[in-house]
């Protein structure tokens with residue numbers, strides 16, 4: 001076996017192999033796995049040369065495609081990790097009740113882990129989130145409670161408040177993705193490490209969107225340790241307040257719209273700064289609007305055949321603007337993380353009637369396939 005890193009000699013490689021043999025989960029599909037939990041992590045990276053051409057981008061454009069995780073999103077990684085850490089510390093044991101506030105994908109990752117390990121799962125979810133996510137969690141055995149989308153995070157009717165209240169009343173456990181160090185750690189040990197290996201350490205920019213911020217914080221920390229000079233770009237939708245400096249969050253610089261209404265893209269942005277979001281890792285922030293996110297989502301699907309979800313559209317729209325504004329040209333390598341799958345949005349952003357009904361131009365899908373930039 002060739003050493004994993006250039007600086008490693010055969011001895012060091014053998015030592016590491018000896019220490020980790022039997023502890024490593026099977027990689028990809030060359031071995032028989034024990035369960036779907038072994039199909040979390042080790043997601044592929046894909047070169048998006050067709051999309052780069054479509055957007056008139058000259059740098060090399062790569063995607064880290066997280067819908068290949070067993071539950072269909074990047075958040076499977078933390079669902080598994082947070083349960084494993086809580087088991088190791090003796091905080092929870094099979095048979096216990098887990099309760100989590102989520103925009104859906106963490107709920108799916110946790111419900112999948114809970115189903116395989118024998119926990120009861122209760123999910124608190126804002127009404128905005130898609131029915132596809134709800135049905136997936138229900139089929140995995142979770143009970144779903146839906147809270148008003150408009151509720152501020154600290155209001156008594158919010159999904160976060162409800163999860164804390166239920167934990168007390170039911171003697172359950174909130175693993176709490178907003179606070180749990182297992183969230184960024186899953187990306188530090190997993191997502192980030194994989195990107196270092198897959199790119200061979202050649203990467204100039206990594207672009208990710210933020211919800212809890214676990215993905216961007218953990219991945220960025222690992223990349224910055226292992227790839228000198230790599231820059232991190234974080235994407236945040238208009239209507240959210242995560243971007244810095246704070247003035248960026250006030251109104252859409254792109255559309256000129258001052259009063260920002262709720263946005264439709266799911267899973268990213270918040271009205272508070274989650275504890276696990278380390279904003280110091282971001283070298284740049286980019287804000288995005290729904291319409292450009294939907295168009296970019298459709299363009300990725302149409303040109304690369306990658307069946308990604310709505311936040312991936314935001315991340316890509318932000319990436320295109322960033323690459324053009326910064327004149328990032330040939331010879332540079334840019335990677336974008338795609339967090340989830342089209343499966344979650346079949347009745348929403350994947351449906352032209354929904355696009356129209358929600359007040360967007362139905363021609364968005366045609367434009368995505370034909371228009372530049």
Ligand code: PMP
Nearest residue numbers: 105211212213214215267311339
């Ligand atoms: N995209 C989607 C679709 C998500 O569900 C999430 C998680 N809420 C994210 C992006 C952002 O991930 P993180 O919570 O790690 O910032």
